[in-house]
Amino acid sequence: MKFNSLYQVIYWFCTSLLIALLFKTSFTSFWEAWLVSLFFIPPALLIKFSWPKIKPLPKLKRVLRTFYLAVFSLYFCYLAITLAYWYFLELRGGQMEKVFLNPVLVWIILGFFVGLDAYLFVSQNTSNSESITIFSDRKKTNLLKNDILFVESRNEFTLVILSNGQEIKNNVKISSWENKLPHFLRVHRSFLINPLVAVLNGNEIIIHSKYNIPISRSYKKTVIDFFKER
Structure with missing residues (x-):
């Protein structure tokens, strides 16, 4: 179990690097893109640990909580992007459309890495x-x-x-x-x-x-x- 936890830490670290690669062209350095990508990890982990608790709920509650989870994860990611736009890019014109991602793309990114985590680290007990x-x-x-x-x-x-x-x-x-x-x-x-x-x-x-x-x-x-x- 200790090794499994270590592998998951390594997995999410690598995930942050991969997300940074997606943002690299929008920032002046990979370091800036990586700092922004780190803000994507908490909502991804929230989805990871919340979904098993949401899935068995009655249909109406499941739909509502899934909606709230999706909105909160999107809000957290956009908050990170906004802070990056303000801090790193100093509100430079012409950069806003490059930094802000389509919300569907944000959910796809989060869903992909959460799903891959579930596939790779499913209990092997x-x-x-x-x-x-x-x-x-x-x-x-x-x-x-x-x-x-x-x-x-x-x-x-x-x-x-x-x-x-x-x-x-x-x-x-x-x-x-x-x-x-x-x-x-x-x-x-x-x-x-x-x-x-x-x-x-x-x-x-x-x-x-x-x-x-x-x-x-x-x-x-x-x-x-x-x-x-x-």
């Missing part, structure tokens, strides 16, 4: 992609850990809810599931969730804009701290 073998309806069933959304205990049995909506009934106790899925998060005596597809919303967890999972008092602090750190 093999424990998440391993399969689990259980008995359901007296048949042996193989489940991929990545496909599991959450596990629900119903006293005599437990239900495993998969990303395709399928429900797998089994006799494995939720405490045993917790050992089988160490990267999952216990939010309730009866619920164990996959945090990679979960969004914290007040006193509940929303998964795929479809499942509302309650958070019990005994797990609330742990759950809130987990999502703050993430």
Whole structure:
């Protein structure tokens, strides 16, 4: 994980250099263009870390928050460009149209590098992609850990809810599931969730804009701290 974090730092540093190359012709030196490109990194990181939380929300909220995120990222980038125009170019005439980019181009630049980051640094943790073998309806069933959304205990049995909506009934106790899925998060005596597809919303967890999972008092602090750190 340390190496993965280092590679991401290197990736975003290289990204700033590539963005600077796009701006080079608008400034007197590459150094000036690079300083401006650094202002593109915070909104790109904001998109990177915000989108996983926005994606599972209900459609209306997802659209509104995506709109706000797009407007804020554009505003931040234009603010950087405006400061550059004022500081480096000293408000020289004839330079404004060279410095200011089409907003669609700004979004394309941000989207490209955020998407490439997601592609390159998608979690390679093999424990998440391993399969689990259980008995359901007296048949042996193989489940991929990545496909599991959450596990629900119903006293005599437990239900495993998969990303395709399928429900797998089994006799494995939720405490045993917790050992089988160490990267999952216990939010309730009866619920164990996959945090990679979960969004914290007040006193509940929303998964795929479809499942509302309650958070019990005994797990609330742990759950809130987990999502703050993430």
